[in-house]
Amino acid sequence: MRHTLPIAPQFYVTAPQPCPYLEGRMERKLFTSLQGNGVEQLNSSLSQQGFRRSQNVLYRPSCSDCSACMSARINVDAFKPTRSQRKTHNRSRYLERRATSPWATEDQYALFREYLDQRHADGGMADMDVFExxxxxxxxxxxxxxxxxxxxxxxxxxxxxxxxxxxxxxxxVYSFYTPDLPQNSLGTFMVLDHIEIAREAGLPYVYLGYWVAGSQKMGYKANFSGLEVYFGGQWTPLKDPAAFEAEDHPLSSAPIAEQVANIHLPQGQHPSKR
Incomplete structure (x- = not known):
C-alpha cells in the first residue's frame, strides 16, 4: 500500500504546561508540521498569521484562558531608530556580518552554551546538548x-x-550572543541589523517572535517603533502596550475549532484539526 502525505496540513494541540512568561498561567500551542510540497509558501502564509517555526514545526499560542502572547513584527518603513538605538548600532558596527547556510559549528555551540549558562540557566533550552x-x-x-x-x-x-x-x-527564529559585552546591547543590535538587511532586500517586515503583554522578559520588543502585533486575526500597530494588558482574560481566546477554521492556507487548501 502506498502512503502519501496529507494534501492539507493537519493541526494539533499540545497538552497544557506552565507558562514561561506569566506566573500562575498555563500555556498550550496549536501546531502543524512543515512537510511535503509547498513548505516555503506554508511557512510564509502561517507566519503572516502569527505562527513561528521550530525545526519542521509551525506553532502559535492557543491557551484556553489567556491570549497575552502575540506574534510581533517590525514594519521596516515605519521604523525610526531612537537616539539610544542609534548609539547601540554604532557601538557594534565594527562587527563583520557573515551569512551562511544553516550549518552548526563548534564555535556556535560554545557561544550558545555561554549565552544560556549566563542568561537563561533556568530556561527551557538550558539542557540542550550539541546534537540538539x-x-x-x-x-x-x-x-x-x-x-x-x-x-x-x-x-x-x-x-x-x-x-x-x-x-x-x-x-x-533564535539569536544569541556573548554575555561579556552588556554595554553593546547585542540583542538590540542584531534586530537593528536585520532591519537594515530587510530594507536592502526590499522586504517589508522583520518578525521577532512573540511579544507578551505583562511580561517584563518580552517588554524590550515594544521599544522598536513600527512594531505590529497579530491580534484578533489581523496585524495591529502597537501604539500603547498597556492597552493589551487585559488580554490575559479567559473570554479573550477563541475555541480551537474556530481558530483552525479561520486559518488561511496557500493554494486554497483547507486546514483540519486532529
Missing part, C-alpha cells in the same frame, strides 16, 4: 540562514542569529 543544537539549526525544510557576527580584531564569534527568509520579510 545542531538539530535546531540544521533541521529546516525552508530557506534559512545563519547570520554570524565576527569581531575581526579578535577573530571571535560574537553573536549569531538563525533567520528564515519569508515572502514578506525576515523571521528571527
Amino acid at each position: 543544537y545542531a538539530a535546531m539549526v540544521e533541521e529546516t525544510p525552508i530557506r534559512t540562514r545563519v547570520i554570524e557576527y565576527m569581531d575581526p580584531e579578535r577573530n571571535a564569534l560574537t553573536a549569531v542569529a538563525l533567520t528564515d527568509v519569508l515572502e514578506d520579510g525576515l523571521s528571527m
Whole structure:
C-alpha cells in the first residue's frame, strides 16, 4: 500500500504546561508540521498569521484562558531608530556580518552554551546538548540562514542569529550572543541589523517572535517603533502596550475549532484539526 502525505496540513494541540512568561498561567500551542510540497509558501502564509517555526514545526499560542502572547513584527518603513538605538548600532558596527547556510559549528555551540549558562540557566533550552543544537539549526525544510557576527580584531564569534527568509520579510527564529559585552546591547543590535538587511532586500517586515503583554522578559520588543502585533486575526500597530494588558482574560481566546477554521492556507487548501 502506498502512503502519501496529507494534501492539507493537519493541526494539533499540545497538552497544557506552565507558562514561561506569566506566573500562575498555563500555556498550550496549536501546531502543524512543515512537510511535503509547498513548505516555503506554508511557512510564509502561517507566519503572516502569527505562527513561528521550530525545526519542521509551525506553532502559535492557543491557551484556553489567556491570549497575552502575540506574534510581533517590525514594519521596516515605519521604523525610526531612537537616539539610544542609534548609539547601540554604532557601538557594534565594527562587527563583520557573515551569512551562511544553516550549518552548526563548534564555535556556535560554545557561544550558545555561554549565552544560556549566563542568561537563561533556568530556561527551557538550558539542557540542550550539541546534537540538539545542531538539530535546531540544521533541521529546516525552508530557506534559512545563519547570520554570524565576527569581531575581526579578535577573530571571535560574537553573536549569531538563525533567520528564515519569508515572502514578506525576515523571521528571527533564535539569536544569541556573548554575555561579556552588556554595554553593546547585542540583542538590540542584531534586530537593528536585520532591519537594515530587510530594507536592502526590499522586504517589508522583520518578525521577532512573540511579544507578551505583562511580561517584563518580552517588554524590550515594544521599544522598536513600527512594531505590529497579530491580534484578533489581523496585524495591529502597537501604539500603547498597556492597552493589551487585559488580554490575559479567559473570554479573550477563541475555541480551537474556530481558530483552525479561520486559518488561511496557500493554494486554497483547507486546514483540519486532529
